[in-house]
Amino acid sequence: MAEPIKLSIDGKPVTVPPGTLLIEAAKQVGIEVPSFCYYPGLSLQGACRMCLVAIEKMPKLQTACTTVVTNGMVVHTDTPEVANTRKSMLEFLLTNHPLDCPVCDKGGECELQDAVFRYGAAETRFLEGKLHEEEKKFSNLVYYDRPRCILCFRCIRVCDEGMDVNAYGIGFRAAHSEIIPNRGEQLECEECGMCIDICPVGALTSGTYRYKTRPWEVTYTGTICNHCGDGCRTTLSVRNNVVIRANNRDHSGLNGEFLCVKGRFGWDFVNSERRLKSPLLRKNGKQEEASWEEALTFTVERLKTILAEHGPGAVAVIGSNRTTNEEDYLLQRFARTVLGTNDIDHHRTADFSSLVRALTEAGATDRYATIEDISAAKSLLLIGNDPTHQHPLIAYQIRQAVRQHGARLYIVNSREIKLRRQSSQYLQVKPQGEAEAVRALAGQAPAAQDLCAGGTGALTALADALKKESDTVILFGDEIQGQTVNDLVTCGLTLPGKTRFVALGDYANSRGAADMGLLPDTLPGYQPLSNEKARERMESAWAAKIPAAPGRNIRSIFEGIRAGEIKALLVFGANPVKTFGLDNAALTGLQLLFVAELFRTETAELANVVVPAASFAEKSGTVTNTCGEVQALKRTMRQAGTRSDLEILLALARLFGQRWTYQSPEDVLREIIALVPGYDIPLPSLLVGRAVPTHPEGRPPALERPDLVFSSRDSLFTSGTLSRYSWALNSVDEAKKPYGHAF
Amino acid sequence: MLSDRLKAKFDSVIARYPLKRSAIVPLLLFAQDEIGYVSDEAVEEIARRVGVNPIEVIEDIGYYSMLHRQPVGKFHLQVCTNISCMLRGGEKIFEHCAKELGIEHKQTTPDGLFSLEEVECLGACCGAPAMQVNYDFYENVTPEKLDALLADLRKKDQGSRIKD
Numbered sequence: 001m002a003e004p005i006k007l008s009i010d011g012k013p014v015t016v017p018p019g020t021l022l023i024e025a026a027k028q029v030g031i032e033v034p035s036f037c038y039y040p041g042l043s044l045q046g047a048c049r050m051c052l053v054a055i056e057k058m059p060k061l062q063t064a065c066t067t068v069v070t071n072g073m074v075v076h077t078d079t080p081e082v083a084n085t086r087k088s089m090l091e092f093l094l095t096n097h098p099l100d101c102p103v104c105d106k107g108g109e110c111e112l113q114d115a116v117f118r119y120g121a122a123e124t125r126f127l128e129g130k131l132h133e134e135e136k137k138f139s140n141l142v143y144y145d146r147p148r149c150i151l152c153f154r155c156i157r158v159c160d161e162g163m164d165v166n167a168y169g170i171g172f173r174a175a176h177s178e179i180i181p182n183r184g185e186q187l188e189c190e191e192c193g194m195c196i197d198i199c200p201v202g203a204l205t206s207g208t209y210r211y212k213t214r215p216w217e218v219t220y221t222g223t224i225c226n227h228c229g230d231g232c233r234t235t236l237s238v239r240n241n242v243v244i245r246a247n248n249r250d251h252s253g254l255n256g257e258f259l260c261v262k263g264r265f266g267w268d269f270v271n272s273e274r275r276l277k278s279p280l281l282r283k284n285g286k287q288e289e290a291s292w293e294e295a296l297t298f299t300v301e302r303l304k305t306i307l308a309e310h311g312p313g314a315v316a317v318i319g320s321n322r323t324t325n326e327e328d329y330l331l332q333r334f335a336r337t338v339l340g341t342n343d344i345d346h347h348r349t350a351d352f353s354s355l356v357r358a359l360t361e362a363g364a365t366d367r368y369a370t371i372e373d374i375s376a377a378k379s380l381l382l383i384g385n386d387p388t389h390q391h392p393l394i395a396y397q398i399r400q401a402v403r404q405h406g407a408r409l410y411i412v413n414s415r416e417i418k419l420r421r422q423s424s425q426y427l428q429v430k431p432q433g434e435a436e437a438v439r440a441l442a443g444q445a446p447a448a449q450d451l452c453a454g455g456t457g458a459l460t461a462l463a464d465a466l467k468k469e470s471d472t473v474i475l476f477g478d479e480i481q482g483q484t485v486n487d488l489v490t491c492g493l494t495l496p497g498k499t500r501f502v503a504l505g506d507y508a509n510s511r512g513a514a515d516m517g518l519l520p521d522t523l524p525g526y527q528p529l530s531n532e533k534a535r536e537r538m539e540s541a542w543a544a545k546i547p548a549a550p551g552r553n554i555r556s557i558f559e560g561i562r563a564g565e566i567k568a569l570l571v572f573g574a575n576p577v578k579t580f581g582l583d584n585a586a587l588t589g590l591q592l593l594f595v596a597e598l599f600r601t602e603t604a605e606l607a608n609v610v611v612p613a614a615s616f617a618e619k620s621g622t623v624t625n626t627c628g629e630v631q632a633l634k635r636t637m638r639q640a641g642t643r644s645d646l647e648i649l650l651a652l653a654r655l656f657g658q659r660w661t662y663q664s665p666e667d668v669l670r671e672i673i674a675l676v677p678g679y680d681i682p683l684p685s686l687l688v689g690r691a692v693p694t695h696p697e698g699r700p701p702a703l704e705r706p707d708l709v710f711s712s713r714d715s716l717f718t719s720g721t722l723s724r725y726s727w728a729l730n731s732v733d734e735a736k737k738p739y740g741h742a743f
Numbered sequence: 744m745l746s747d748r749l750k751a752k753f754d755s756v757i758a759r760y761p762l763k764r765s766a767i768v769p770l771l772l773f774a775q776d777e778i779g780y781v782s783d784e785a786v787e788e789i790a791r792r793v794g795v796n797p798i799e800v801i802e803d804i805g806y807y808s809m810l811h812r813q814p815v816g817k818f819h820l821q822v823c824t825n826i827s828c829m830l831r832g833g834e835k836i837f838e839h840c841a842k843e844l845g846i847e848h849k850q851t852t853p854d855g856l857f858s859l860e861e862v863e864c865l866g867a868c869c870g871a872p873a874m875q876v877n878y879d880f881y882e883n884v885t886p887e888k889l890d891a892l893l894a895d896l897r898k899k900d901q902g903s904r905i906k907d
């Protein structure tokens with residue numbers, strides 16, 4: 001570590017590492033230097049001249065945002081000259097600024113407004129009329145108001161450097177300069193809205209938020225995005241029980257300011273007109289509105305009859321990828337102990353079980369990578385998956401790692417994914433060739449000559465390069481599953497340093513679903529059902545018996561229904577008819593199909609009983625991202641008529657005569673912390689909004705068949721069934737052919 | 744389609760620059776000379792050849808007023824109204840032009856013969872007021888000289904049209 005630099009700012013001694021920018025050094029001793037174009041993490045621009053400060057022995061005022069500190073520097077930020085300069089800079093910025101703060105979206109949270117408030121520029125010496133231009137609609141989600149723009153170029157840089165989309169340019173010259181989009185008058189881009197978020201003024205505004213409110217009229221609640229498996233923290237702005245904006249207001253958590261289009265705009269399904277608000281009960285072949293009591297009593301009576309006539313083997317349960325850990329935990333408790341069946345599964349989007357088993361067997365359960373490990377990595381190996389679409393935050397963090405500290409990215413993929421632009425080596429394999437490449441890398445089976453275009457030499461080059469790296473983070477998609485995960489882990493652990501792993505699964509709580517044991521052969525915490533000790537531990541905690549024989553996996557459940565062996569199916573927050581492409585006849589043999597859902601999905605349409613479930617915005621609990629980091633959801637609002645899956649389960653258990661004593665999601669969480677291996681996490685950390693990593697340890701049974709694990713391959717603009725109900729996600733042209741863009 | 748001649752020109756120009764992107768402005772000028780303006784196709788082609796994003800080429804076109812994204816008149820009249828010319832009656836020249844041709848700044852006559860643009864300093868201050876027609880300079884312009892020039896240009900056009 002090089003010697004720290006000592007300097008003085010406004011008479012205060014400051015010690016910082018070499019290379020620190022003056023503006024950052026000042027921040028450390030609580031001195032704020034106003035700035036517009038400077039933005040931590042982006043390249044330096046030096047465009048706005050707002051940050052000018054006086055440095056002794058330097059002839060003119062200097063920009064604090066581009067000046068690197070040196071030993072013995074004596075800096076003044078509070079001289080009359082500096083104050084006057086700030087005032088003049090603001091006067092310049094306001095020459096064409098419309099000062100329409102009372103109707104501007106940014107009013108109240110505008111950096112220009114704040115600066116004028118602090119440094120003043122009440123009078124202007126410019127008498128010319130202000131240049132005016134009409135606002136422009138770059139897309140349904142992004143609007144641009146030229147007169148308000150202060151040309152700080154943050155939007156351009158965040159789009160180039162953060163997003164690698166390069167959608168913006170600067171058009172024309174001098175007072176006529178303006179931000180221009182890449183397709184004439186229109187944007188063709190990822191529609192992430194990062195540019196809107198980073199704009200210090202109200203020049204870029206959001207198609208879903210603009211002119212809806214004043215920022216002080218809404219309530220802000222920090223929660224977790226409910227779309228992909230990355231678990232971005234987000235703040236929902238709610239007014240009159242309607243969500244009107246999402247942004248990560250305090251830039252805290254694992255995503256900083258990042259949100260993708262789904263997180264920033266795709267929450268509008270919450271307030272969709274099509275939300276179910278009342279239970280539906282099928283009477284004379286038609287689903288009709290019913291009371292909660294009627295719907296639940298009917299369900300339980302029907303279940304009791306089926307159980308009495310056919311035994312627990314006639315009942316199966318399908319869980320969700322989005323419900324909370326607490327709900328998933330209770331759902332499997334309900335299935336195993338109340339219904340007495342292990343026929344419980346969910347749509348598995350990554351083979352988490354195999355990763356846990358492989359790391360446990362290798363004694364390496366400290367090798368789960370977190371999101372932070374990805375952004376801090378020096379070396380990354382990405383096998384399969386297309387993070388730009390399927391894991392936007394992880395794609396962003398990979399780009400950060402490459403851009404901020406020169407990480408090397410190695411890619412094995414059969415498609416030309418966008419991240420190849422950041423890669424040091426990109427090994428394009430033939431379709432479905434990822435697993436073969438892994439087996440070859442692991443020395444398990446030689447690669448076929450036609451595996452990759454350049455022959456197997458490229459594979460050897462990759463292996464050689466990886467051996468020279470250390471602390472590599474290995475990320476893999478659904479292409480790698482079962483035994484191949486084991487091969488990958490074994491081989492990865494022989495690489496130098498601390499190799500870490502991430503299995504990339506689709507939705508907000510895919511990982512939690514597996515962790516909580518929504519699996520036919522695995523108890524919570526990846527304990528195999530066949531392990532008597534593990535079973536007894538749960539049995540004594542629940543004071544109930546768990547059937548010892550493993551249940552049916554999701555494919556066998558469908559087969560069981562077709563064969564007439566399964567008579568009742570309970571589905572919580574899933575749409576298997578669509579996901580598994582079931583035909584119309586697939587579920588007709590059921591005597592009871594119960595569905596808890598937000599919308600009337602293809603599966604709900606077929607049900608005898610549909611109950612309206614609460615969305616993520618309407619409940620508390622925890623979710624676990626694809627890296628295994630647990631975070632807390634916080635209830636933001638209520639939706640009349642709906643109940644959370646947790647409340648639904650508690651009500652069902654009660655009707656079955658169970659005396660469950662949970663009063664709140666937190667009670668369930670305490671039990672999870674106490675009982676689920678790997679989940680002994682500190683509750684306070686969770687409650688203050690941290691992402692708490694878990695280190696599951698267990699030897700779940702091997703993957704039964706290869707068609708159990710598959711990703712939905714959602715694009716940036718889709719999110720399973722949910723995205724259908726989002727106006728925003730369907731409003732942008734890019735959604736029509738999401739994978740077909742050249743940016 | 745860009746002509747083979749133009750593409751060959753692109754090749755030879757790019758080869759002259761150690762940093763490819765430095766060739767953007769000359770490439771744009773050559774493209775405009777041939778096509779009459781900078782077409783979308785030319786933008787894409789130049790971006791591809793120098794290895795930048797098309798929007799960066801568009802930025803340059805916006806910056807330089809002598810580059811056009813739309814066709815201009817056969818004779819593109821650029822009248823300077825910057826400081827020296829303004830002091831010597833440049834603005835009157837511009838107004839005279841506009842009146843004679845019945846068009847405003849950045850407009851083209853319906854017959855496509857003339858287009859008019861008010862420009863910044865042409866670097867010809869010693870002969871202010873100055874103007875430029877395509878690549879030719881005219882200095883110490885007066886309304887009378889301008890009328891003669893316009894008549895002359897119209898005649899030239901006749902000549903060329905007959906020849907066509």
Ligand code: SF4
Pocket residue numbers: 142155158159163165166167168187189190191192193194195196
């Ligand atoms: S919304 Fe589009 S233009 Fe704005 S930062 Fe995202 S990708 Fe770039």
Ligand code: SF4
Pocket residue numbers: 148149150151152153154155156179195198199200201203204
């Ligand atoms: S639109 Fe906003 S972020 Fe972009 S240059 Fe203008 S003020 Fe800066």
Ligand code: SF4
Pocket residue numbers: 225226227228229230231232258259260261262263264391392393394
């Ligand atoms: S990256 Fe994933 S978690 Fe983050 S905002 Fe997008 S969809 Fe939500």
Ligand code: FES
Pocket residue numbers: 034035036037038045046047048049050051052063064065066
């Ligand atoms: S913040 Fe330093 S020049 Fe803009």
Ligand code: FES
Pocket residue numbers: 823824825826827828829863864865866867868871873
């Ligand atoms: S000001 Fe007109 S040519 Fe210089």
